[in-house]
Amino acid sequence: MNRIFTILVFFMCLTAVANAQLIKGVLYDKTTGQQIPGASVWPKERSKSGVITDAQGKFSIHLNGGEHLIIRMVGYKDFQKHYAIVPSDLQEIYLEPGLALNEVMVTASLANSRSKKAIGTNVDHINAADIVATTNPASLASLVNGRISGAQVYNTNGKVGMPIRFDIRSAATFSMERDPLIFIDGVRYNNGNTADVNSSQEAMSALNDLPMNDIESIDVIKGPAAAASYGAEAANGVVIIQTKRGLSTKKGVAVNVKYTGGFNELANKYDQFVNNGPLNDFFIKGQQHQLYTNLTAQFEPGNSLFFSANTNKNTGIIPGNTDDRQTIRAGYEFTKDRFKLSLTAGYVNGKLSIPQSASGRDDAIWNLMRDQSPWPFISEESWRAIQKEYQNDRFTGSLKLGYTLPLEIKVETLLGFDLNQIDGLNYLPYGYLQGTNNTGSKQVSNRKNENMNWDFKLSRNFVFDPKWQLNVSLLSQLTRATEKVDGISVRNFATPGISNIASAAEILSTTDTYFEKRTHGLYGEAFLNYDNRLFVNAGVRRDVSNMIGRNVASIWYPTVSAAYNIADMGFLQGKVEEWKLRAAYGESGRLPYPNDAQTAYLVENSSFGTVVRPLRKGNPDIKPERTGELEFGTDITIFKQKIGFTYYRQNTRDAIVYTTLLPSLGWPSSLSGDYPENIGKIKGQGIEVTYNGRLFTSTNKKHSLDLFAIFNHQSNEVVNAGGRELLNTVNLIREGLPAFAFYTGVAEGAVFNGSGVYTGAKESAPQVLGKPFPTFNGSFGFNLQLISNFHLQSLFTYSQGAKVYNISMRNVASQGTNFKASEALKAKLATQTPGSADYIATANELSKYAGPRGNFIEKADFIRLSNLTLSYDLGSWAKAQTKGLLKRCVVSVTGNNLWLKTNYGGAEPQIDSQGGSKRTRGISYLSSDWTAVPAPRSYAFSLNIGF
The missing domain is CATH 2.60.40.1120 (Carboxypeptidase-like, regulatory domain)
Known part of the structure; x- marks a missing residue:
C-alpha cells in the first residue's frame, strides 16, 4: 500500500x-x-x-x-x-x-548595510528626516539625545556653535578621545572641535557644519560588538549619517521649502548670589532664522538628482555670540543593470563669533558673579570690544561606484573627502584695557584639516537553495588625516585704528604644527542567512597605522554575531508579531595620540656650539587601546508593543597611561607624566531597555496615542592602572574605583585662632566623592494624534547618579563676595561672640563653603522636558486650495528645554568645562562647571511646504 x-x-x-x-x-x-x-x-x-x-x-x-x-x-x-x-x-x-522595526535598514558594518532583523547587536536607527520635518531640535545633540539607548549626547556649553559631548555606554579611557567616529555618506568626517584662539569649553564644533534638514537618517553603533569592522578608532562607537537623496518612484521634479524662526532665552535665572540682577540682566534673547530648500529630480527609477541650500543665522543668549552659516549640498544616484554610481558634495561657509564667557579671569560670567560689584577684572566696555571669531570653509564629497562582474562578484569602491579651512581671530582693539595692556593685541590662526578615505570592497552571494545563502565580503580601507596650524600672537600697536600684525611692537608667540595620521585596514566577513530567520556573521579586521609603535606590526579585531527570529514559528502565530534573539562579540580600539610613538630631539645653537637636547620620548611598543564587548539581547513585538532588552560587558585593555621618565636616564623633569605606556585595564557593563507602543487607537483611526521609554544602567571599574594613582584636579584613576572618580578633601569643620576667631576650614584627607557618569539615565515621551492631522509630541530626559564639580560656586565662595549662602553666614558670624556655642556652630556651617574642593562636588540628578512640539498637517487643505500645486504643508511650534528639575546647585547639570573632545595628553578631567553658559530655553516656529 x-x-x-x-x-x-x-x-x-x-x-x-x-x-x-x-x-x-x-x-x-x-x-x-x-x-x-x-x-x-x-x-x-x-x-x-x-x-x-x-x-x-x-x-x-x-x-x-x-x-x-x-x-x-x-x-x-x-x-x-x-x-x-x-x-x-x-x-x-x-x-x-x-x-517593521526589524526591517529597518541600518549600517551595522563598514562592509554592508543590513536589516535590523539580520544583525546581532543593538544598533539604534533615527529617522531624522521625519523628526526634523515636524519638530525643530535646537542642535544635532538635541536631535540625537533621548532617542537612542545607552548614550547621553549634549552640548557642553549653552552658546550657539558649541561642542557636543558623547557619553556612550560604560566605555572609559584614561587618556584618549571619547568621541565616536562620524561617517557622513561614507565620508570619514573630522568631528574635532577647534579652540585655536579660545578655550576648549568654548570651541567651535565641526558637527554644526551639517544642517539637520539635510539628514535622512542616523545609525548609532554604540560598542565594539558592532563596531569591530571600523577598526582601531571605533571603541567609542560609530555614528553613520545618511543625507537625503530624494529618491522616488515617480518621475518629475519636487521642491520642498522650510522656514524656521524663533528665539532663545535664559532658562533659569540665577538666585545663588547676593546681587543676581547684573548677571541675569546680562543675558539676552537670541534669535534664530533658518531657510532651507531642496529640489529632487527623478528622471527614471534609479536615476535621480538632489540639491539643497540652507542659510542659518543664530544668535545666542550671550551678547555677541552669533553663528552664521550657508550650506549647499548635492547628490546624484544612477543605477543601470550591473552598474551603480553615487555622487555627493557639500560646501559650508560660516562665521562663528564666540565672546569669552567661561573659564577665565576675563570671561563675562566670572566678572558678573564673583563680586557684588560687577566687572572687577575687566570693564564691560573692554569685554564687548574684544573679537573672538572663526571663519570656516568646508567641502565634503564622495564618489561611490559599483559593478557586478561575471560570476556575480560585486565590486564597490568609495572615495571620500573632508577638506576644512578655519581662520581664527582674537583681537583686542587699541585703547581698551585687558589686564595691564591697553595698546591692543591680536592673535590669528590658520588651520587646514583634511580627511580622505578610500574603501574598496569585493563581495559575492552564494545561494545553496532558497533557504541557505552565504555572503562573503572583503574590504580594504585607507584613511588619511592631516592637520596643519599656523598662528601668531602680537601686542602693542603703534597707534589707534591700526591692527595689522606687522604694526605690533611685540611678538608674544608663534605656532607652526603639523601631523599626519594614516591607517590601513583589511576586513573580511562571512554572513550566513538561513530562511531569513537565522543570521550569523563572522569577521576580522587587521589595522596598521603610523600612530602605532614601530615594534607593533599590526592589530587584529575579531567580531562574531548571531540573530534568530522566531516570531513566525507555528505556536506563536497570532500572538507575537516579532521576536528576535541576538548575541555578539567584537573588539575595536583607540589609536595613540600623534607623536606617542616617536622620539624627538631639539637641535640648538649656543655659545658652546650645537646642542642636542631631548624634546620628546616616544614608545616604540605603543599599541592602540583595545576594547572587547560581549552583548546579547532580544527584541519582541507583542500586541503592537515593541520591547527591546540589551545586556553588555566591556573590557578595555592596553589602556594608555602617561608616566614619568627618570632624569637619571637622561630625560628632563619637564617631561614628567609624558611617556605613554599600555598598562591600563577597565571593565564595564550595562543594561538598555526600550519600549515603543501604541496605547490607544480610535475606531475611525483618526486618534491615537503612542508611548516610548528608554532606560539605561551603566557602570565601570578600573582594574589596572599600573600600580599608580593618576589624579587630574579632582578626577582620579585608581584600581577598584569607577574611572574618573571624584577624589579630594572636604571641610571637616572650622579652624579658630587663639582668640577663638574663625580663620578657615580644616580639610580632610582626600576621599572618593562620586563619579561624573550617571548610573541611570534615559528618556520617555508620547506622540498624540488627533483628527488625523494634529500631533502633540514630547520628549523627557533624565539622569541619576552623576556628580559635577561646581568650580564656579567654589571660586565665588572662596575668592569673591557674592555667594549668598556664605555671605549670609559671614554676616551672621560678625554679630556673634568668638568662642560662643553659636559662633562655633555658624563657623562650622561657613566652613562648608571654604576652599576644599570636595565641598563643591555636587549631585547632578535631573529630569528635563527636552522637547514639546505641536504640529498640524495642512497638506490636504493646501492641495485643494492650490489645485494640486502644493503637495505638502506642515506647521509646527516647538519648545526645547522647557522645564528642569534638578538637585544641582549650579545653573545647568549637564555641563563640561573640558568642552567635549579631549586633545591633550594625560588623564582627563570630567564634568566641571567653570562659569559655563547654561543650556538655553528655545522656541521655534516652522512652515514646511512641498511642491
Missing part, C-alpha cells in the same frame, strides 16, 4: 510540473529602482520549488495557474500575488522597504 501511495504522489508531482508554465520577472526596489539580487521566490503551494534572483534581480520559475507567488527579501515587505493565469510577458515587481 505504501509503495502504491508513493508512486501516485510521484506521478501527481510530475503532472503538476508538466502543467506548470515558466514565469520570468525582474525584482526592483520600489524606492530606488535598483534591482534586488538574492531574494527568495517560490510558489506558496510548493515551498520546495523556489529560486533566487540573480545579480540583476532576475528570476525564472515554473508556476501553475491558480497558484500564489511569494517573494521574500530581508529589509523588504513580503510580496504575494495570486496568478489565475500564468503571464507570458516579463513581470516587473517592485518590493517596498520594510516598515
Whole structure:
C-alpha cells in the first residue's frame, strides 16, 4: 500500500510540473529602482520549488495557474500575488522597504548595510528626516539625545556653535578621545572641535557644519560588538549619517521649502548670589532664522538628482555670540543593470563669533558673579570690544561606484573627502584695557584639516537553495588625516585704528604644527542567512597605522554575531508579531595620540656650539587601546508593543597611561607624566531597555496615542592602572574605583585662632566623592494624534547618579563676595561672640563653603522636558486650495528645554568645562562647571511646504 501511495504522489508531482508554465520577472526596489539580487521566490503551494534572483534581480520559475507567488527579501515587505493565469510577458515587481522595526535598514558594518532583523547587536536607527520635518531640535545633540539607548549626547556649553559631548555606554579611557567616529555618506568626517584662539569649553564644533534638514537618517553603533569592522578608532562607537537623496518612484521634479524662526532665552535665572540682577540682566534673547530648500529630480527609477541650500543665522543668549552659516549640498544616484554610481558634495561657509564667557579671569560670567560689584577684572566696555571669531570653509564629497562582474562578484569602491579651512581671530582693539595692556593685541590662526578615505570592497552571494545563502565580503580601507596650524600672537600697536600684525611692537608667540595620521585596514566577513530567520556573521579586521609603535606590526579585531527570529514559528502565530534573539562579540580600539610613538630631539645653537637636547620620548611598543564587548539581547513585538532588552560587558585593555621618565636616564623633569605606556585595564557593563507602543487607537483611526521609554544602567571599574594613582584636579584613576572618580578633601569643620576667631576650614584627607557618569539615565515621551492631522509630541530626559564639580560656586565662595549662602553666614558670624556655642556652630556651617574642593562636588540628578512640539498637517487643505500645486504643508511650534528639575546647585547639570573632545595628553578631567553658559530655553516656529 505504501509503495502504491508513493508512486501516485510521484506521478501527481510530475503532472503538476508538466502543467506548470515558466514565469520570468525582474525584482526592483520600489524606492530606488535598483534591482534586488538574492531574494527568495517560490510558489506558496510548493515551498520546495523556489529560486533566487540573480545579480540583476532576475528570476525564472515554473508556476501553475491558480497558484500564489511569494517573494521574500530581508529589509523588504513580503510580496504575494495570486496568478489565475500564468503571464507570458516579463513581470516587473517592485518590493517596498520594510516598515517593521526589524526591517529597518541600518549600517551595522563598514562592509554592508543590513536589516535590523539580520544583525546581532543593538544598533539604534533615527529617522531624522521625519523628526526634523515636524519638530525643530535646537542642535544635532538635541536631535540625537533621548532617542537612542545607552548614550547621553549634549552640548557642553549653552552658546550657539558649541561642542557636543558623547557619553556612550560604560566605555572609559584614561587618556584618549571619547568621541565616536562620524561617517557622513561614507565620508570619514573630522568631528574635532577647534579652540585655536579660545578655550576648549568654548570651541567651535565641526558637527554644526551639517544642517539637520539635510539628514535622512542616523545609525548609532554604540560598542565594539558592532563596531569591530571600523577598526582601531571605533571603541567609542560609530555614528553613520545618511543625507537625503530624494529618491522616488515617480518621475518629475519636487521642491520642498522650510522656514524656521524663533528665539532663545535664559532658562533659569540665577538666585545663588547676593546681587543676581547684573548677571541675569546680562543675558539676552537670541534669535534664530533658518531657510532651507531642496529640489529632487527623478528622471527614471534609479536615476535621480538632489540639491539643497540652507542659510542659518543664530544668535545666542550671550551678547555677541552669533553663528552664521550657508550650506549647499548635492547628490546624484544612477543605477543601470550591473552598474551603480553615487555622487555627493557639500560646501559650508560660516562665521562663528564666540565672546569669552567661561573659564577665565576675563570671561563675562566670572566678572558678573564673583563680586557684588560687577566687572572687577575687566570693564564691560573692554569685554564687548574684544573679537573672538572663526571663519570656516568646508567641502565634503564622495564618489561611490559599483559593478557586478561575471560570476556575480560585486565590486564597490568609495572615495571620500573632508577638506576644512578655519581662520581664527582674537583681537583686542587699541585703547581698551585687558589686564595691564591697553595698546591692543591680536592673535590669528590658520588651520587646514583634511580627511580622505578610500574603501574598496569585493563581495559575492552564494545561494545553496532558497533557504541557505552565504555572503562573503572583503574590504580594504585607507584613511588619511592631516592637520596643519599656523598662528601668531602680537601686542602693542603703534597707534589707534591700526591692527595689522606687522604694526605690533611685540611678538608674544608663534605656532607652526603639523601631523599626519594614516591607517590601513583589511576586513573580511562571512554572513550566513538561513530562511531569513537565522543570521550569523563572522569577521576580522587587521589595522596598521603610523600612530602605532614601530615594534607593533599590526592589530587584529575579531567580531562574531548571531540573530534568530522566531516570531513566525507555528505556536506563536497570532500572538507575537516579532521576536528576535541576538548575541555578539567584537573588539575595536583607540589609536595613540600623534607623536606617542616617536622620539624627538631639539637641535640648538649656543655659545658652546650645537646642542642636542631631548624634546620628546616616544614608545616604540605603543599599541592602540583595545576594547572587547560581549552583548546579547532580544527584541519582541507583542500586541503592537515593541520591547527591546540589551545586556553588555566591556573590557578595555592596553589602556594608555602617561608616566614619568627618570632624569637619571637622561630625560628632563619637564617631561614628567609624558611617556605613554599600555598598562591600563577597565571593565564595564550595562543594561538598555526600550519600549515603543501604541496605547490607544480610535475606531475611525483618526486618534491615537503612542508611548516610548528608554532606560539605561551603566557602570565601570578600573582594574589596572599600573600600580599608580593618576589624579587630574579632582578626577582620579585608581584600581577598584569607577574611572574618573571624584577624589579630594572636604571641610571637616572650622579652624579658630587663639582668640577663638574663625580663620578657615580644616580639610580632610582626600576621599572618593562620586563619579561624573550617571548610573541611570534615559528618556520617555508620547506622540498624540488627533483628527488625523494634529500631533502633540514630547520628549523627557533624565539622569541619576552623576556628580559635577561646581568650580564656579567654589571660586565665588572662596575668592569673591557674592555667594549668598556664605555671605549670609559671614554676616551672621560678625554679630556673634568668638568662642560662643553659636559662633562655633555658624563657623562650622561657613566652613562648608571654604576652599576644599570636595565641598563643591555636587549631585547632578535631573529630569528635563527636552522637547514639546505641536504640529498640524495642512497638506490636504493646501492641495485643494492650490489645485494640486502644493503637495505638502506642515506647521509646527516647538519648545526645547522647557522645564528642569534638578538637585544641582549650579545653573545647568549637564555641563563640561573640558568642552567635549579631549586633545591633550594625560588623564582627563570630567564634568566641571567653570562659569559655563547654561543650556538655553528655545522656541521655534516652522512652515514646511512641498511642491
